[in-house]
Every structure is written in structure tokens, then in C-alpha cells.
Amino acid sequence: MLRIGLLLRFCLVLSLSLLLWSCAVKQPVVEPTTAGGGVVLAKKCPPNLSGLTQQQATGYFLSCNPGRDGTPFIDDLANFNVPRDHQSVWLLIDTQKLQLEVKRGEQTLAVFSNIAIGQSGAGIKSRRGDNITPLGEYKIGWINDQSQFHVFYGLTYPSAENATEAFSKGLISDNEYQAILYAHLHGQIPPQNTVLGGQVGVHGLGRSDEKIHRSMNWTHGCVALTNSQVDELDHWIVEGMRVKIK
Numbered sequence: 001m002l003r004i005g006l007l008l009r010f011c012l013v014l015s016l017s018l019l020l021w022s023c024a025v026k027q028p029v030v031e032p033t034t035a036g037g038g039v040v041l042a043k044k045c046p047p048n049l050s051g052l053t054q055q056q057a058t059g060y061f062l063s064c065n066p067g068r069d070g071t072p073f074i075d076d077l078a079n080f081n082v083p084r085d086h087q088s089v090w091l092l093i094d095t096q097k098l099q100l101e102v103k104r105g106e107q108t109l110a111v112f113s114n115i116a117i118g119q120s121g122a123g124i125k126s127r128r129g130d131n132i133t134p135l136g137e138y139k140i141g142w143i144n145d146q147s148q149f150h151v152f153y154g155l156t157y158p159s160a161e162n163a164t165e166a167f168s169k170g171l172i173s174d175n176e177y178q179a180i181l182y183a184h185l186h187g188q189i190p191p192q193n194t195v196l197g198g199q200v201g202v203h204g205l206g207r208s209d210e211k212i213h214r215s216m217n218w219t220h221g222c223v224a225l226t227n228s229q230v231d232e233l234d235h236w237i238v239e240g241m242r243v244k245i246k
Contacts, residue, residue, distance in 0.1 A: 090242035095122035116224040128197035140241040141189045150204030150227045157200040160184045204230035
């Protein structure tokens with residue numbers, strides 16, 4: 001009985017010691033910084049992202065910065081940039097063939113031909129007013145059925161990848177970069193007022209001349225269809241839909 005009593009006392013002392021030690025361990029402190037709109041984010045790390053790929057740089061930022069609720073940001077760019085449900089309906093915009101496909105997984109449900117893109121073609125959009133249709137993957141961020149272009153489906157441009165590339169080139173500030181990533185992680189529309197531009201979307205013609213539409217790429221970076229094509233496309237469109245521009 002004496003041995004059992006000593007053993008129990010030893011276990012109790014050991015447990016209390018471990019508890020006191022764990023309480024005394026200093027927790028890491030994250031230095032906050034303010035992004036656009038007054039959102040407080042943690043300071044990114046490592047401080048120097050030069051030499052990293054876009055995905056590595058974004059991954060470092062996300063893994064080093066907690067969300068507003070204290071949970072870690074996702075550290076895989078592909079996981080939050082677009083939905084990955086292969087059964088959901090999504091849009092594929094081919095800027096070479098000038099056509100828009102409605103797809104479910106790899107199955108094509110509808111094809112809209114003779115679309116128009118930016119006057120300067122498609123590529124990496126680096127500044128507002130360059131008339132380039134941005135390549136990449138986005139979501140339908142908002143729908144405006146009172147648009148001068150009949151209907152306007154706004155895209156979540158700039159994407160996290162767009163922002164990472166622009167940040168690596170010094171085109172946007174650290175706060176702008178963090179604000180764009182924060183918006184994507186929280187299902188919000190990214191800032192539309194940076195040097196990268198905004199208000200990129202898929203829309204109709206409104207009162208524009210359909211003959212001009214069919215003869216040239218005329219937009220400032222959006223993807224344009226005829227009004228009748230947009231009306232037909234509208235049956236599939238929902239906010240949050242994946243859109244790939246290639």
C-alpha cells in the first residue's frame with residue numbers, strides 16, 4: 001500500500017509539473033499589418049519572395065498568415081483559387097478559337113462561337129487599360145442584369161496567381177497583394193482598383209453593333225457574346241461558377 005501511495009504521489013507531481021511547463025511556453029507572436037479596406041492581416045513570411053515560383057510564394061504567404069478567425073490559411077493555391085468539383089458546370093473560354101463552351105466535367109453541354117475578346121488579344125494582363133483579356137482560372141463573382149451590355153457576369157479577376165505574379169514583378173504593393181489573397185480565401189470580390197485593373201467579365205452587346213462584333217475583337221479585356229447568346233448562356237450561370245480562359 002505504501003508503494004502504491006508513493007507511485008500515485010509521483011504521478012500527481014509529474015502531471016502538475018507538465019501542466020505548469022506547458023503554460024509557461026511562450027506562444028509565437030505574429031506581427032500584424034493592415035491590408036486594403038482596414039483588414040488586419042499577419043505579416044507575410046519569408047520577407048523576401050524573390051526566386052520562388054508563383055505557387056511557392058503564395059503558399060509561403062498563406063501558411064504563415066492566419067485568417068481573421070485564427071485558423072491557418074490554405075497553403076495550396078490550387079485548392080482555393082477555383083472549385084474542383086468535376087461534376088459541376090463550368091465555362092471554358094478558348095481565346096484562339098474564339099468560342100465559349102459550357103461543360104460538366106469534361107462533357108461539353110453547349111458551344112458559343114464567334115465571341116469577341118480584348119482588342120490586344122489574350123495574355124497576362126499587367127495594367128488597367130491594356131485591352132488584354134486575362135488568361136487563367138476565375139469564378140463568376142457577381143451578376144448584373146441591368147448592364148449596358150445587356151447582362152454582365154463579373155469575374156474574380158485578379159486571381160491569386162495574377163496577384164502573385166504582379167507582386168513578384170513589383171507591380172502591386174504588399175498590402176494590395178495581401179488584400180487580393182484575403183478576398184479569394186474568404187469568397188469575396190478581389191480589389192478592382194489596383195494597377196492590374198478590374199471589372200473583367202463575360203457580357204452581351206447591349207445596343208452595340210453586332211456586325212462589328214462579328215468582324216473584330218473589340219472589348220477592353222472582357223469576353224463578349226451576342227445578346228441572344230448571353231440569354232441562352234444565362235440558363236447555366238450561377239455565382240461561384242468556375243471559368244477558365246485559355
